[in-house]
Amino acid sequence: MAQKESKITLIPLGGLGEIGNNMTVIRYGNSMIVIDCGMEFPEDDMLGIDTVIPDYTFLTENKKRIKGIFLTHGHEDHIGALPYVLKELNVPVYGTRLTLGLVKHKLKEARVSGDLHEMNAGDTLSVSPFKVEFIRVNHSIPDAVGMAIHTPLGVIFHTGDFKIDLTPVDGSVMDLQRIAALGSKGILLMMADSTNAERPGLTKSERLVGNTFNETFRGAKGRIIVATFATNVHRLQQAITTAAKYNRKVAIVGRSMVNVVSIATELGYLKVPKHTLVDIDEIDRLAPNKVTILATGSQGEPMSTLTRIANGEHKHIKLIPGDTIIVSALPIPGNEVSSGRNIDLLVKQGAEVVADADSDIHVSGHARQEELKFIQALAKPKYFVPVHGEERMLYKHASIAQHIGVPSDNIFVLENGSMLEITKKGAAIKGSVPVGKIMIDGMGDKDVGSVVLHDRRQLANDGIMVVIVTVDRHGVMAAKPEMISRGFIYVKEAEDLLDTARENITKLMEKYEGKRIKDFSAVKQSIKETVGKTLYANVKRKPMIIPIIIELD
Secondary structure, three states: OOOOOOOEEEEEEEOEOEOOOOEEEEEEOOEEEEEOOOOEOOOOOOOOOOEEEEOOHHHHHOHHHEEEEEOOOOOHHHHOOHHHHOOOOOOEEEEOHHHHHHHHHHHHHHOOOOEEEEOOOOOEEEEOOEEEEEEEOEOOOOOOEEEEEEEOOEEEEEOOOOEOOOOOOOOOOOOHHHHHHHHHHOEEEEEEEOOOOOOOOOOOOOHHHHHHHHHHHHHOOOOEEEEOOOOOHHHHHHHHHHHHHOOOEEEEEOHHHHHHHHHHHHOOOOOOOOOOEOOHHHHHHOOHHHEEEEEOOOOOOOOOHHHHHHOOOOOOOOOOOOOEEEEOOOOOOOOHHHHHHHHHHHHHOOOEEEOOHHHOOOOOOOOOHHHHHHHHHHHOOOEEEEEOEOHHHHHHHHHHHHHHOOOHHHEOOOOOOEEEEEEOOEEEEEEEOOOOEEEEOOOOOOOOHHHHHHHHHHHHHHOEEEEEEEEOOOOOEOOOOEEEEEOOOOHHHOHHHHHHHHHHHHHHHHOOOOOOOOOHHHHHHHHHHHHHHHHHHHHOOOOEEEEEEEEOO
16 A cells, blocks of 8 residues: 655645734644734724634644644734634643743633743744744844744744844844754745835834934923834833933833733833833823823724824823824834824824834834845745735735745745645645634624624614514504614604605505414515615615514504
8 A cells, every 4th residue: 555645734824915813734644733823903894893813613623633833922913813712722832931921911811721831942842743943033022933843844934023133122133043054954845924025125123213212302392102012022122211311200001001011021021220110190290301101002093092192082191282202103004094193183282293104213023125035045945935914915025035046836825724735746735724704892702703794884884774663463553663763864854755664664564454463574574675675765875774563462
């Protein structure tokens, strides 16, 4: 009997064609490992949705085969789905110290237990038939790693989110030597971050932001409010260090910011000079030029600190003349409008806003084209899969890899669910697994579903019309139909239209006179169709119509 051909199968469940939801399965034989377990923030039309995660049905169906979940770093788009996945999967989770510190907090909030194992950059863990090696990279959060997954067929190198920063704030430079050593021995497949694949040149060092902070703090006469990503610990460190240099106290505002500062300080990733931090309640007792506030809301999130300040709704912080607002982040695609609106409102209230991307008030944590080329040249992979990016980013990264020398037949731009099989004979896409998105309200673990989301959109766009029909036991209407509108039309100004609808309902109900109604669902559907046609014919709108039938004894 011929021996079964050994093969590696790469199965992305999220993170391709999108920013967020990063989750990838690597399978060899009957064993699997999962790289990252992330979420994404909802789009504007996902009304009432708080969290979006990949459909992880494939993981639950193969739970006995999964050897572990391996995390590249602690950003939400790489760890945010863990509280939901770990409710159904009892598998070990591996990550670096800060990453697991953030994971522990998330699991505690969700009341979910986890089998967490701390790893360091440079460590290698055997989970047969895999050996997973953690390789230090630079990103916008400390303790980020790439991974070399050693398999019987060869090495799979996953860069994780990265950039090449030769002067990082914490002094820990990306381990380019190890990547080069792996490349010299032969890397079978590389998966690499594509976020900035469209941007030429090199990503600037995080230290430049510290220089900009210094210039801005030196010239500021009043309070300084710095809005940035809560998990950008290096950015927070530079803001706190600069504030202390100019004898300013620092107040931390925003739940996620408070949590990250607490965790990062406790674990030693954030160094806060003594007597620098103050409670937000104390800032009004200090001179304005002695106050710095670190806040959430750089993306214009509706309930964030900066948005509430901009709207004049924050409980503790009201803008005063002389305030300087530093927005130390670029808007993620889709957040440009809300972020810009915040800046307009802040400027209108007299604040000086520093948000110019050319002022080095923000630098990216993702590699640009020249860095991507450099990693390709070091790794020299046989096969290449661009990951972590929208479609155009993935295809641009594929083009870059081809120019560096990877044959076009060895480059695979995958979709979520695609199954890339690699054997000694070659590589090819062989089918797919079902994938999708689970939409969640709050910390619930139930998918809201497309039907509910459709209803919410309909309510938002066209409103609702409740139709109440009262009949006696003989099917005779006991009163005129009552119609209640919310978000559709102003009833007092549309009596003619509603009278027409009532007349049509009355005509419809006449055929039920003298009969006891047994199938109320059929009658409700008829009322819904009749009213819907009447309203659309007159105003070209389709509100949600809810018929209610009351039967009198």
